[in-house]
Amino acid sequence: MKITNQIVEKHGLKLEEYSIIKKLLKREPNLLELGIFSAMWNEHCSYKSSRKHLKNLHTIGKQVIQGPGENAGVIDIGDDDAIIFKIESHNHPSYIEPYQGAATGVGGILRDVFTMGARPIALLNSIHFGSPSHFKTKTLLNGVVSGIGGYGNCIGIPTVAGETKFNSTYNENILVNAMAVGHAKKNKIFYSKAKGLNKSVVYVGSKTGRDGIHGASMASAEFDENSEEKKPTVQVGDPFTEKLLMEACLELMKDNSIISIQDMGAAGLTSSSVEMASKGELGIELHLDKVPCREENMTPYEMMLSESQERMLIILEDGKEKHAEEIFKKWDLDFVIIGKTTNTNKLTLKYNNKVEGEIPLDALSSKAPVYDRKWIKKKLTKSKIDTKKLNNIKIEDALIKILSSANHSNKSWITNQYDQMVMCDTAQRSGSDAAIIRIHNKQKAIAVSVDSSSNYCNSHPLTGGKQIVCENWRNLISVGAKPLAITNCLNFGNPEDSKIMGEFAECLIGIKEACEFLNYPVVSGNVSFYNGTNKKNISPTPVIGGVGLIQKLNKPINHQFKKDNSIIIVIGKTFGHLEQSVFFEEVYSITDGSPPEVNLTNEKNNGENVLEIIKKDLVNSVHDISNGGLIVALAEMSMGSDYGVKINKPKNLTNLFKYFFGEDQGRYVLEVDKNNLEKVEKILRNNNIFYENIGFTQKDYFEIQKELKIDIKELYKINNQWYNNY
Amino acid sequence: MKFSVTVTLKEDVLDPQGKVVQNTLQNLGMDNLKSIRQGKYFEIELNDNDQIKAEKKVNDMCKKLLANLIIEDYKITKI
Amino acid sequence: MKFSVTVTLKEDVLDPQGKVVQNTLQNLGMDNLKSIRQGKYFEIELNDNDQIKAEKKVNDMCKKLLANLIIEDYKITKI
Amino acid sequence: MNSSVIVFPGSNCDRDIAVALEKLQFKNKMVWHKETKLPKSDLIVIPGGFSYGDYLRSGAIAGKSLIVNEVIKAANNGCLVLGICNGFQILTETGLLKGVLLRNKNLKFINKDVNIKVINNDTKFSNKYKKDQVLKINIAHNEGNYFTNFNHLKELNNENLIAFKYCNKNGDTNKEANPNGSLENIAGIFNTKKNILGMMPHPERMVDNLISNTDGINLFSSLLK
């Protein structure tokens, strides 16, 4: 078949890129080869627009065993334990088919983690939908939530935390990011780099079907009216087979049979084989007639580009084939030797011993295009609001409006659909600042949380990038964990637009600054560009997934008030920043202005001191102050507990709205027993931490002196009705 | 007026359920079994006398709710 | 040789799924809907030429696995 | 006591139950579903999970596995059998327990802590509990909506074969306290000889205060007597 310009474009390649392909090959590619180039050179696999910026991220630290570049990041949590984790997007498939899109997103990220030798111990997700009133939102929400649950529940990994947000920016392009966290032994970590000549290349798992052909290119293309036509590329997940695959792989990993292993994710057999061989600076030869197929008459093109789920590629040590095969047979899975490693530095594809395609590996990897796209900076803006106008609303009404809104309602309608307890190590389930998972059979535990704030990032990407790392760090601190490292999923619009590329570049600078300052390196991540439709791009939405360590888990700490008459301390200074706040958005529909400033020095000092206080067992509960400000934090601590608060009217700030709803960063609320107060205050004073005692807890009522008094059961009810009424 | 609707997965779409059922039946000794695919079945009764109108309504239901047209096909039969 | 099998819940068995589907459809404005019941559908292909034998086999499959006779009925049709 | 936990390819609470049993000093063995012989056991546990993805009907395919024939034989010889969640579904599919578990009435998977009430404490499985004691136990299932025919329901009531019922904090077994639509709020039942217990809630998740509570412990310690 003659390759025409039209065929090239259909493969998502630019004509300039096609010329480079011809140069690299020194000839024209055939269709199979073109398909392989298109899969490897698209944004999703090649990171051609983002690579230059990703290189600047902060990725090092004593705790890092493996940074970005492998299937997932690996960190050291002491003894012989390692934690392996990563986050990934499945936005476009989930918009087309929410259940299967979300389910296969979970399946994909789990494979990234157990490929490296880890038993997955927790799942998280960050999901963003359009406005609740948009006609698609309800179906998408239902489908995505049951898809995430359907996969995780079946395979038996607890889904323990996440975030759910609604914003019209996602009306035509939802975000579904899934994160998996696994536990491995430090000396038993598996990598994808191939080693040695003539080693068996083994295909295991499900059979290959015609599903998802060109899925990776879909993930790298904008949506338009014709997206409907792309529907058949949606894949159906099979969590049961994934469970078998996981158990079989973990069983085989117990001895020394595996040289390297790689899951077949986006671009399936193509990217897995190319990655293994090129990392090992070897060649690889595949006999496609051996590939287990689900459908009759599948072509080499279809096999190489299929994105059928639940498959892996393994390179085995000599003589281990039979042993490995027995394990996969035990789990009723296909096991076929489909090729071998060579010294040619080429990807060689044969069908019935005839060469159907041959491509130098560097043309697919190191020589793939990298772009230095134009980008422009964003300036800080100022809102034109006159804050005097605010006084015509009551604090109570504003609070209730926020607590009953889609974005700030209790999420148990969602989290009750996820098995959070399976594996019996979940010490803190969804609903707190971070979830706590005990390391099986040990006293230590990890804390995990995912966070994003697209409003802040949209208004000022640099500050937003910094802020979101800090918020994630705060969430881990709040449950008494020392933050160790993060993974990030960067959801942005079209990178060919210099404004969007600017958002990306600046967010990354912010992320880098915060990570560096907090010694909170990035160890893995994923970039998702082209989120948008017909030139309407989503607000920049970097999602941060953090992992922290609790050295000795005696009693899990969360944000629910525990006792009557404890002192309430706010750590960190309240200036009253209302621009970009939930208060402005929900109560006044004002969305302009700049985000709150991030002061990394304060952030670090405040956080470290809170951690110290928790470690010394001097607090009953802790909550960070984030969206909605102090009052929402206090309400969250009261709802679902038996205790509310009695808050004194603030002395310094005259504008109560600023005081209670301002979203100044680096703040925490602590519930402290009277007899611990002196010790806590001493620590804070000695370290020059700004703090205020603002009141105390009381039974049954949420009260601000002379302003409001509400029964906490009533607040709880208000906070719980949105999902049930939707 | 009564209709039956069958909803089946499109041809190239993976059918995990059918696969497991097929394996199980084969393990139970049903060796002549070539393939089995699983779908959904609905029996729908309408208060309607006009068959053409009624059928259009059932068709509507399939599109709106009963079938996921992205991965499934459906078929309506009057019973 | 190909057969279709439909498996439906017995009359007196609660059908939570059918009920929810019915409510949803009615909320979508399908007011002439009298009742809807949901079941399973299988397409089974056998390597067999003898229809009587083949049908017996399918019948066997239903009894052994595809239907739970305590709560479900099944029907086999050649297609 | 010797216990055996049956492991299907999609079981996922097998480790959890083993941990709980070992914590209570059972001598436990894991038994792979393809085996044809059971080790000597006083107690057989069929754990929760998605034995075969719960495809077709939950528990249906597991009900046809090789090892299940051995479980049936042992149960008929009086061996104690405990089916939790998917294990309960499997027991109904094999016919060892009557009735079925339909989809939850809201058609959603439900995971949360619920209250259940001990209805019959005069059995090998429940003698360490008080009658009408209210427990807080985690549930996690898609199909926990217990259904049976009229005659069997009568038998369950007359012969005192209901083990647990869903209730509220105060022990009222009303409609609001029923998470999944189960007939008469039934959360667990015995067979006529009371050597088999099937229940939807997960007692093995309630044996450690650091993770949840210890309301499940007495179920296992009852068996030790």
Ligand SMILES: Nc1ncnc2c1ncn2[C@@H]1O[C@H](COP(=O)(O)OP(=O)(O)O)[C@@H](O)[C@H]1O
């Ligand atoms: N999609 C989801 N999956 C799991 N847990 C979720 C999800 N959405 C929200 N949650 C949980 O709900 C709680 C509140 O979320 P959020 O307000 O984002 O917390 P925070 O501001 O502390 O990050 C958290 O415990 C979070 O883990």
Ligand SMILES: [Mg+2]
């Ligand atoms: Mg928080």
